[in-house]
Amino acid sequence: MKPSSPDSDEAALLVGLRAGDQVACEKLVRTYSGRLLAVTRRFLHNEDDARDALQDAFLSAFRALPTFAEGSLLSTWLHRIAVNAALMKLRTRRRRPEDPIEDLLPTFVEDGHRVNPGPDWKEPAEVVLQRQETRVLVRECIERLPETYRTVLLLRDIEELDTEEVARLLEVSPNAVKIRLHRARQALRELLDPHFREDRP
Amino acid sequence: MTCREFIEFLWQYLSKDLSADERAQFEAHLARCAPCVRYLKSYQETIRAGKGSFTNLDDPVPAEVPEELVYAILLSWSKHERR
Numbered sequence: 001m002k003p004s005s006p007d008s009d010e011a012a013l014l015v016g017l018r019a020g021d022q023v024a025c026e027k028l029v030r031t032y033s034g035r036l037l038a039v040t041r042r043f044l045h046n047e048d049d050a051r052d053a054l055q056d057a058f059l060s061a062f063r064a065l066p067t068f069a070e071g072s073l074l075s076t077w078l079h080r081i082a083v084n085a086a087l088m089k090l091r092t093r094r095r096r097p098e099d100p101i102e103d104l105l106p107t108f109v110e111d112g113h114r115v116n117p118g119p120d121w122k123e124p125a126e127v128v129l130q131r132q133e134t135r136v137l138v139r140e141c142i143e144r145l146p147e148t149y150r151t152v153l154l155l156r157d158i159e160e161l162d163t164e165e166v167a168r169l170l171e172v173s174p175n176a177v178k179i180r181l182h183r184a185r186q187a188l189r190e191l192l193d194p195h196f197r198e199d200r201p
Numbered sequence: 202m203t204c205r206e207f208i209e210f211l212w213q214y215l216s217k218d219l220s221a222d223e224r225a226q227f228e229a230h231l232a233r234c235a236p237c238v239r240y241l242k243s244y245q246e247t248i249r250a251g252k253g254s255f256t257n258l259d260d261p262v263p264a265e266v267p268e269e270l271v272y273a274i275l276l277s278w279s280k281h282e283r284r
Contacts, residue, residue, distance in 0.1 A: 025278045033266040033274065042255070051270050058274045062281045112203025117236035125249035138254035157251045182212035189247040
């Protein structure tokens with residue numbers, strides 16, 4: 001029997017998909033829908049929206065199959081399409097007014113010193129993240145960020161898109177992406193601080 | 202440079218596209234400001250925590266996809282193929 005590698009599996013899958021083979025399509029959907037639903041759920045807290053975005057993503061993928069570049073990875077290509085579908089959904093959803101990010105940023109006194117600078121954090125991230133409850137806590141803190149900032153943090157730090165690509169997707173300048181990301185990280189730092197500082201109760 | 206300036210422009214310091222002169226200003230501030238050293242450390246830990254919170258292999262991912270959703274997607278494929 002010929003050994004199968006992820007690459008040859010993908011190549012065979014692509015041939016099937018391009019030939020309009022229903023079995024190949026089902027294999028594609030069953031292989032990738034779980035992790036892509038995890039992506040759309042990160043951006044959309046409403047489960048119906050996350051599922052709609054997943055469906056939109058596959059439909060876009062089916063339409064774009066003829067333009068899929070040989071040599072790229074199906075998983076990467078589908079991931080980008082799912083991110084895009086989630087962003088489209090975010091845009092069409094009725095916008096609720098966001099809490100201002102300023103409430104979550106560090107504050108300073110007149111002379112430029114930070115108010116209540118606080119102690120060091122107790123343990124490095126690698127250590128605390130070994131606990132599942134800490135990972136859940138961090139994810140909950142990310143969810144509390146205002147949407148504009150959470151989206152940029154997810155795109156850059158979690159989905160690992162580069163600044164230029166995020167700027168293009170959000171139709172803002174690369175500098176605006178960098179500043180939003182900085183504010184998002186600052187706000188997340190403030191939210192994590194009470195849980196991570198060494199003098200926590 | 203004040204702590205406020207250090208923290209507001211920290212993203213530029215970390216992006217590494219500063220002139221040697223600007224860099225030196227950040228580093229001079231860090232050399233005499235323990236709270237900003239702590240801030241920088243926890244800021245970098247925050248980035249790692251954010252990334253790590255979603256990418257740990259022990260967590261039950263990928264998400265469970267409801268069967269009716271899989272069917273809906275397969276149906277849209279059939280419609281697409283028939284055109």
